[in-house]
Structures are given as structure tokens and as C-alpha cells.
Amino acid sequence: MNQEVRVRFAPSPTGALHIGGLRTALYNYLFAKKMGGKFLLRIEDTDQTRFVPGAEEYIQESLAWLGISPDESPWKPGAVGPYRQSERKESYLPYALDLIEKGHAYYAFDTAEELEAMRERLTAARVVQPQYNSITRTQMKNSLTLSKAEVQERLASGQPYVIRAKLPLKEEVRFQDLIRGWVVVHTSTLDDKVLMKSDGMPTYHLANIVDDHLMGITHVIRGEEWLPSAPLHVLLYRFFGWEESMPQFAHLPLLLKPDGNGKLSKRDGDKLGFPVFPLNWTDPFSGEKSSGFRETGYLPDALLNFLAFLGWNPGDEREIFSLSELVEAFSIDRIGKAGTKFDIAKAKWFNEHYLRQLSVEHQREYLLQDAQAAGVQLEKGKATAVVHLLRERVTFPGDFWKDSQLLWQAPSEFDEEVAGKKWNLEAKTVLETYAAALEADNSIPFDASSAKALLEATAEALEIKLGKVMQAVRLAVTGWGAGPDLMEVFAILGPQEVAKRIRFALHTLPLVG
RNA sequence: GGUCCGUUCGUCUAGGGGUUAGGACGUAUCCCUUUCACGGAUAAAACACGGGUUCGAUUCCCGUACGGACUACCA
Structure with a gap:
């Protein structure tokens, strides 16, 4: 019972890691560290057709940028490697064969066309769930329907085959999810999932069970999209006889689009006006570019803090947490159940907070x-x-x-609205006099307060209220009616530049009624 | 369609059988200020709906609605 907590983040290298995946990684990291355990990264590259060059490195770099690098990974192997499923390829078949031997799996020889025909037939017959299951498998080409000799012959002749799980017809599968409580599913609604593909690679379902078992994984923390297949995974643990060491499951609520319409996906890219990836990414095949949080200017601490609060909270009213404070405060039972809409305004607020305190x-x-x-x-x-x-x-x-x-470039145009309202004779008079004073004596120290004193004195001598012309002064020097402290701007610009800009404005801007 | 999961201010959420339903972001107003911003203050803003259970339900139960995920030899 005192075993070390071991969790894994198991992305597949099919492109840029998106922000939901990053949050999953973060929660795994936080939980591992909180429990004094280990955080592993396992690359799930069993689909060779979807492999994208650079994706693995992207994942590695993203985690490193956020400061949540794994304790064990392809680049930092521990005792249970390799950490890339393609490199564990040979290890899966024996487990699948073991399942066949135990009567929990079988060979299937159906072609894609035959599968398609089966689905069409079932759909036409108004079967609610057209799938390869405990009923339909009796009509398909597999080691359950074919004679032993024929199966041997097909295998010997090298005919392509898959290995499917043989699910019980009527059985309730239940497991306790750390976030959702008891989840109950009836096997009659499940299908005989493929475990080994015809290319000799395992599917996710087989590979993740075998690897989690072999790697000593104690808790599976993953997105809610896996919830429907969790009962199958539980069954697989049972078939293997590993039920007593089965990891605990925690299915995280999904990250939704800001309008709540569906989960945030990679394809959303920059369409929503904000990044959905941690780092910039260029698709090596299409050349399509996507922007990342890092390059957009988000600080790792800010993104971390923001991400942590998407579905979790500490239960009190604190909101600013460093990574180590998050580790300290984190617990799975404070993760919410409902999907979370992605609100970039809050992310910006976190970023401002962290940026301004540097x-x-x-x-x-x-x-x-x-x-x-x-x-x-x-x-x-x-x-x-x-x-x-x-x-x-x-x-x-x-x-x-x-x-x-506004400091490095003198204005060439002026905000018309402000000009229309504030550019008047009084303002011009003050500016004229002020510029002249600046030009006359450039030996005076020109800091914010002296610049202001001189301006005040100028206005006072002309019996004009400074407040009334201040906007015009700003307009003349910066071109706009709003901006940072004007006298500080003056100090940085220096008297000559200020005078020059005033002269330009005086010559350029017409008086309006 | 089926299976599963979910539903507290616009958003992230706290709370929990009896509360003025709390905070944060955002929004609005006011103060500060030469403007904008910062800061401060204030305000508007939520328990999806219908039945139960109960003295009492936003909280527990059941339905309904709505949303989402899944439904591949992808993960």
C-alpha cells in the first residue's frame, strides 16, 4: 500500500501538443510531485501513419518551457524503458496471444470491405449499434467461427489478421473514477475492440494497459474523452489477471471552446484569436503555421497558473500560485467535473500580473x-x-x-477626434510659448518635474488653465489623446525633440472651430 | 441514433438542507490623475426546468431539457 506514486503523460506525436494536453501533463506532474512520486512521459506512437517529425521534440520542449519535465522519458530513461511504444513493439504480441489462450481474445480476418458490409447490413436492419461485438462476431471471419485448421492455415499463409478482445455478452463493468465516482457500463454496449492491428502494432487499448502495468503506473490521469473506453481497459486488466494492481483512474473535464461549442481542438489554431499551442509550430507536411503561447508573450508561470485553474481550484480564494505552491496545494478531489471554457482574458490577466511583478x-x-x-x-x-x-x-x-x-517616432498624423475637441487658440498659444522657452534655453535640467514646472509657469503667465490645454499638448507631442505619463515622456524625449514636435504640430494642425 | 459524462453570475469557480449564495476575470460607474493605464471604491450579474423527499431545497432523489465526449485496424 506504500508503493510510490507513478503517473504518466502519454501523448502521441501527431503534431503540436495542444493546450488541453498540456493541462493533462500539468495535472499529472502536480499529482506526482505532491505525492512524492514520479512523472513519466511515454510516447504513444503506435500509429505509424500519423507520425509527424518534430512532434516528439515539440512535446519535450513544451514541458521543459513550463518547467514540468518528466522524471523518466525517452530522453531520460528510467528502469522501465523504452519510453516509446514503437520501440516496445515486440513486447505486445505475447500479451495478445496470452489473451487468446485464456479465451479473452481471438483472431479476426475480416477485410475492411467485409467490415463495411457488416455495418451497412446492421444499419439497414436498424440495429442501434452496428459494431463488431459478442453477437455479430458469430457471423464474421474469425477464430471463433472458423475451424482450428483453417485458422492455422490462414496464419501460416501470412494472411493479414487482427486480434480482437472477446467481451462478455452480459456483464456490468464498474470502476471508481477519482473525479466522477462510480462509473458503470454494461458490456452489451461495448464492442470487440481491436487489440493488435494487422501491421503488427498494438492499438492504444492494448498498449496502454500493458505498458502501464509494466511501468508500474499507479494513477491514470487523462482527458474525459477516454472515459467511454475505460470499461474496456478495466476488463483488460481483469483478463490479464492484473486487477489487484490496476491503476486508479481520474478522467479530467475537457477544455471547451470559448463559446462552449465543442472541445478545444488543434484545428482551432489561431482562428479563435489566441494560441492553442504552447510553442509556435509549423506543420512539416502542409507548412501551416500556428502560433504558440510562448512566442505570443505568455510567461511560463502565467500559463501554468492559468492552466492549473482550468478545472481545479484550491478551495480558498487564493489565485496566484507558483509551480511549487501548486504542487503543495494540488489534490485530485478538488478537480471539477464539468467542461471548462477557455477564457483568454483571464490568461492575459495572469500574464499581466506575472510580467508586472518582474x-x-x-x-x-x-x-x-x-x-x-x-x-x-x-x-x-x-x-x-x-x-x-x-x-x-x-x-x-x-x-x-x-x-x-511614440518615443522613437515623432507623430506624422494626429488623432482627429482629439484635435477636433482640444486643438484651440489657447492651446496653440501655450505650446508656442513653451516651445520658444525650450528653444531659448537648453541648459536647464529637463526632467519630468522641471518640464512640468516650466509648462505650468508658461500657462500661468498666459493666464490659461493648464488642465484645459493638457490634452492638446499630449496630442502635439505624441499624436494621440491618451498614453503614458506625458512629463516622463518629455523627460525621455529631451527639450529639443519636444520643441521640434510642437513646432511640427503647430504648422500641421489647422485650427478648428 | 446509442452509451457515458456533465449543468451555480458572460467566463473560471467557492459553497452546501435554513447564507444578504462568496471570490476572481470581464463589464459599468465613481475616486485618484493632465489623458489612458495602475490603484481604490461601488454596481449590475448565477443556483437550467419539472416533480418528489423534507418543517424547509440551490444543495438529496427521479425525470425533462440543454451541452459535451465516445461510437476506427486514431490516440
Whole structure:
């Protein structure tokens, strides 16, 4: 009873790992760490037709980016490897044969056409569930209907075959799901699933049971889409005689599209206006590109925190959790049952929170890097000033550079609405005088407070209320009616640039009634 | 269609037989402020519906509706 907790994340490398898979990985990681156990990554690549180059590395890199790398994986093998099912290929057949021997599986020789014909026949006969099951198998070509000799002959001649599970006709399968409680399914609604495919590879159903058993998996934490096949898996454990060591199941609620219409899928890509993948991904076959959370500017801590709360909560009102705090607080019984709609606004809020609490130095690095990428060398002191100017208004790291463009580029156009309302004679008079003062004496120290003092003095001398013309001043210098602290902007720009911009505005903007 | 799973503010959710049904995001208003943002305050906003059980049900049970997953030699 004191065995070590071992959980696995078992994606198939068929493309970019999507965000739902990432959450599954996270919950597995959190549970493993919370229980002092191990988190394994197993690559489920039994469908060779769907293999996508680069997908494995993508999965590895995604987990590493979030800081939830597995304890055992293809790249960090433990004692129960290999961790790629294609490399365990040889190990599955004996288990399938064992099942045949025990009378829980059988050979089937039906062609795709014959299967199709069977389904059509059943559909035409208004059978509610046209499937290969305990009834229909008696009319198909398999080792249950064929003579022993004929089966041997077909096998010996190399005829393609699959091995199917032989499900009992009338039996209730029940198991306790850690999230949903007792789940009960009657075998009459289940079909004889293929266990070994004709290409010699196992299907997911066989492979995951054999591997979980061999790898000492204690808890299977996976998406709700697996719930319908869980009874089959339970049956398989029973057939193998492994029931007493069967892992516990926890089926996670699905991640839904924001409109609640179906589960969030890979195909949603960027259509919804936000990433559904952790990292950028280019499909090697179609060349189609999808954006990732990382490249969009989400910080790993923010995505982690956001993901953790999609279906789980700590039971109190705390919301900000570091990875280690999540580990500490995590428990499966606080995972909800209902599907969760994906709300990107909340993700942004988490990102803002984590981004804004970074040190100024750290934030300045973002600005410096982007500036450099744009071919601009920013002086450190100036960069620091920019960061102070913008750090309460950014959502993504790239916003430091993006939102500071008003500093590097003088406006060539002016917001018409603001101009229409605020560009008047009083404003022009103040600006005229202020620019002249700046041009006359550039020896004065020009920081935010002195720039402001001078502006206030200018307005006062003209007997004009500063508040009335402030918007126009901002408009003249930045082109817009809204933005970061204007006097700080002035300080960064310097008196000459401010004067120059004012002159341009004065010459460009016509007076309106 | 069948099987299974689900349903508390727009969203993520807390709660649980008797509560002013709590928080967060988002939205709105106000304050701060030269603007916007930040921050602060306030507000609007939910127990899907119908039956039971009960003194009492949003909470327990059963139906209905709605939503979702699955229904491949894919995972």
C-alpha cells in the first residue's frame, strides 16, 4: 500500500501538443510531485501513419518551457524503458496471444470491405449499434467461427489478421473514477475492440494497459474523452489477471471552446484569436503555421497558473500560485467535473500580473532585446526610464518596445477626434510659448518635474488653465489623446525633440472651430 | 441514433438542507490623475426546468431539457 506514486503523460506525436494536453501533463506532474512520486512521459506512437517529425521534440520542449519535465522519458530513461511504444513493439504480441489462450481474445480476418458490409447490413436492419461485438462476431471471419485448421492455415499463409478482445455478452463493468465516482457500463454496449492491428502494432487499448502495468503506473490521469473506453481497459486488466494492481483512474473535464461549442481542438489554431499551442509550430507536411503561447508573450508561470485553474481550484480564494505552491496545494478531489471554457482574458490577466511583478532589470531586458532586433541600440539609462514609464500598462514583454514607439517616432498624423475637441487658440498659444522657452534655453535640467514646472509657469503667465490645454499638448507631442505619463515622456524625449514636435504640430494642425 | 459524462453570475469557480449564495476575470460607474493605464471604491450579474423527499431545497432523489465526449485496424 506504500508503493510510490507513478503517473504518466502519454501523448502521441501527431503534431503540436495542444493546450488541453498540456493541462493533462500539468495535472499529472502536480499529482506526482505532491505525492512524492514520479512523472513519466511515454510516447504513444503506435500509429505509424500519423507520425509527424518534430512532434516528439515539440512535446519535450513544451514541458521543459513550463518547467514540468518528466522524471523518466525517452530522453531520460528510467528502469522501465523504452519510453516509446514503437520501440516496445515486440513486447505486445505475447500479451495478445496470452489473451487468446485464456479465451479473452481471438483472431479476426475480416477485410475492411467485409467490415463495411457488416455495418451497412446492421444499419439497414436498424440495429442501434452496428459494431463488431459478442453477437455479430458469430457471423464474421474469425477464430471463433472458423475451424482450428483453417485458422492455422490462414496464419501460416501470412494472411493479414487482427486480434480482437472477446467481451462478455452480459456483464456490468464498474470502476471508481477519482473525479466522477462510480462509473458503470454494461458490456452489451461495448464492442470487440481491436487489440493488435494487422501491421503488427498494438492499438492504444492494448498498449496502454500493458505498458502501464509494466511501468508500474499507479494513477491514470487523462482527458474525459477516454472515459467511454475505460470499461474496456478495466476488463483488460481483469483478463490479464492484473486487477489487484490496476491503476486508479481520474478522467479530467475537457477544455471547451470559448463559446462552449465543442472541445478545444488543434484545428482551432489561431482562428479563435489566441494560441492553442504552447510553442509556435509549423506543420512539416502542409507548412501551416500556428502560433504558440510562448512566442505570443505568455510567461511560463502565467500559463501554468492559468492552466492549473482550468478545472481545479484550491478551495480558498487564493489565485496566484507558483509551480511549487501548486504542487503543495494540488489534490485530485478538488478537480471539477464539468467542461471548462477557455477564457483568454483571464490568461492575459495572469500574464499581466506575472510580467508586472518582474524586476525593472528583467523587464528592461525585454525592451533591449526587441530594440536590438529592430536594429536600435538603446542606452541603458533611457531603457530604464522607458520601463518605468510603461511597466504598469504592459500585457506582454513585447509591449515595452511596441508601446514605446511614440518615443522613437515623432507623430506624422494626429488623432482627429482629439484635435477636433482640444486643438484651440489657447492651446496653440501655450505650446508656442513653451516651445520658444525650450528653444531659448537648453541648459536647464529637463526632467519630468522641471518640464512640468516650466509648462505650468508658461500657462500661468498666459493666464490659461493648464488642465484645459493638457490634452492638446499630449496630442502635439505624441499624436494621440491618451498614453503614458506625458512629463516622463518629455523627460525621455529631451527639450529639443519636444520643441521640434510642437513646432511640427503647430504648422500641421489647422485650427478648428 | 446509442452509451457515458456533465449543468451555480458572460467566463473560471467557492459553497452546501435554513447564507444578504462568496471570490476572481470581464463589464459599468465613481475616486485618484493632465489623458489612458495602475490603484481604490461601488454596481449590475448565477443556483437550467419539472416533480418528489423534507418543517424547509440551490444543495438529496427521479425525470425533462440543454451541452459535451465516445461510437476506427486514431490516440
